[in-house]
Amino acid sequence: MTELGTIKPIIEALIFASNSSITLDRIATILEGEDRKVIKEALDELIKEYETSERGFTIVRVAGGYQLRTRPEYSPWIRRLLKTTTRISRASMECLAIIAYRQPITKGEVEDIRGVDSTGILRSLLEKRLIRIVGRKDAPGRPVLYGTTREFLETFDLKDLSHLPTLKDIQMMEEGDACGETPEGDSQGRGDIETEGRGDDSRGEGESERQGGNLPGGEGRS
Amino acid sequence: MPYNVRLDIFEGPLDLLLHLIRKNRVDIYDIPIADITEQYLEYLELMKEMNLNVAGEFLVMAATLIHIKSRMLLPVTEEEDDEEEGVDPREELTRRLVEYQRYKEAVRDLDMRLVLGRDVFPRGRHHHLEGLDGEEVFVDVSIFDLIGALKDVLSRIEEPHSLDITVDRFRVADKINYIMERLYREETIPFDALFHRSALRGEIIVTFLAVLELAKLLVVGVHQTEDGIIRIYRRTPGTLVRTVH
Known part of the structure; x- marks a missing residue:
């Protein structure tokens, strides 16, 4: 077993060199034969080190992986540097939220909730890779089902879907009509995100807040 | 028309209704349908006057509102309409509004998070939101x-x-x-x-x-x-x- 002090800088280098977040699985594959527990320990230490030292950036756990990110307090300067900022329109945000909480979901179901045509918005969200097609619904016309992506999790600083903010119930009268989202559907739609998000979670953060595959929306409660 | 602002409105009739409910400070579970319908139609009128794109959904909702309003005016007789007995004609609309409102709240929650490319930045360029x-x-x-x-x-x-x-x-x-x-x-x-x-x-x-x-x-x-x-x-x-x- 390698010294923690030896693999820590290697892991740090891997995170630095990665284009997007890097998962513990991937790190383990690269560090052939290294004990996952040791890797996890090294990661936790790294995170703590960045947190306690006064750096402009930190290592964050996001989308089931690890990523270097600037600290939020320095965003004004970064925006000046890049001359751009991400802005997601209200309508796009609505579609995203509906898809995030209700996936897998068809365009028709999104439109039923919003009450307005959403074709263009869904197309653009697909292009931006914030959503993806996860299958087809077993219904007349076999409509396409949408789900959120890893980029969605990264964009909104979410470890996995179970960390979505809880949908607030404004004293719902009855919630009996939550059609179209079935428990099977849920797991199917989030398949890859699940595998990336789990397994490396020895701290159990994902599980402690909410059990396994339950979406925080509290849908499907009868 | 002497002016043409081709503005696509990405908000729908439910947004307009929620706006009216907020503006009038009325209870979403007890919507004064006659009032709200009247104001809804006024907004629609103004939007048309400005030549804004009024999507068909707005007209469908107008019809729905008028229908609900007329049903509210009917005296409730106990025998007829067994299957709809006691059902508030506004119920379905309220349900939709409440559900939609939940997602609007969720949008607010998501927007408060540390958004990549806005609040926090990865190394180099953020790829997928560019353009x-x-x-x-x-x-x-x-x-x-x-x-x-x-x-x-x-x-x-x-x-x-x-x-x-x-x-x-x-x-x-x-x-x-x-x-x-x-x-x-x-x-x-x-x-x-x-x-x-x-x-x-x-x-x-x-x-x-x-x-x-x-x-x-x-x-x-x-x-x-x-x-x-x-x-x-x-x-x-x-x-x-x-x-x-």
Whole structure:
């Protein structure tokens, strides 16, 4: 077993060199034969080190992986540097939220909730890779089902879907009509995100807040 | 038409209804249908008058509202309509509004997170959100908040609907110049301060359209402060806003 002090800088280098977040699985594959527990320990230490030292950036756990990110307090300067900022329109945000909480979901179901045509918005969200097609619904016309992506999790600083903010119930009268989202559907739609998000979670953060595959929306409660 | 602001409205009839419910401070579970229907139709009328794209969904909702209203007027007799007995005709609409409202709340929660490319940045460029596409956004306020503010301004003038006579005298292009000149000096202007006290209805509407046009071109921003005041401000040149629509 390698010294923690030896693999820590290697892991740090891997995170630095990665284009997007890097998962513990991937790190383990690269560090052939290294004990996952040791890797996890090294990661936790790294995170703590960045947190306690006064750096402009930190290592964050996001989308089931690890990523270097600037600290939020320095965003004004970064925006000046890049001359751009991400802005997601209200309508796009609505579609995203509906898809995030209700996936897998068809365009028709999104439109039923919003009450307005959403074709263009869904197309653009697909292009931006914030959503993806996860299958087809077993219904007349076999409509396409949408789900959120890893980029969605990264964009909104979410470890996995179970960390979505809880949908607030404004004293719902009855919630009996939550059609179209079935428990099977849920797991199917989030398949890859699940595998990336789990397994490396020895701290159990994902599980402690909410059990396994339950979406925080509290849908499907009868 | 003498002006044509092709503005696509990405908000739907449910947004308009929620706006009206908020504006009138009424209970979503006990919507005064007659009042709300009347106001809904007024907004629709104004949107058409401004030649904004009014999607078919708005008309479907208008029909639904009128239908509910008429059912509310019917005396409730106990024998007839067994299957619908005791059912509030507003129930389905309320259910939809409440559900939609939940997702709007969720949007607020998501928006408060540390958004990549806005609050926090990875190394190098953030790939997937780059690129500006045609259907850009421009306002931080709901279009219905804006139209509501416009209605308030219009209600303060006495002049009746006389758009046809006056409209030729005002052109969107002139009002664009006017707004830009003012923004040079003032940086930010409260929405209702854009209009002269003595302005005519046509002039007010054309000014409003000029604001929309400028906002669409990303030259100005429209922003609503905590206290509900809508302000127009000059966008800092050089700051490109990448948007996802």
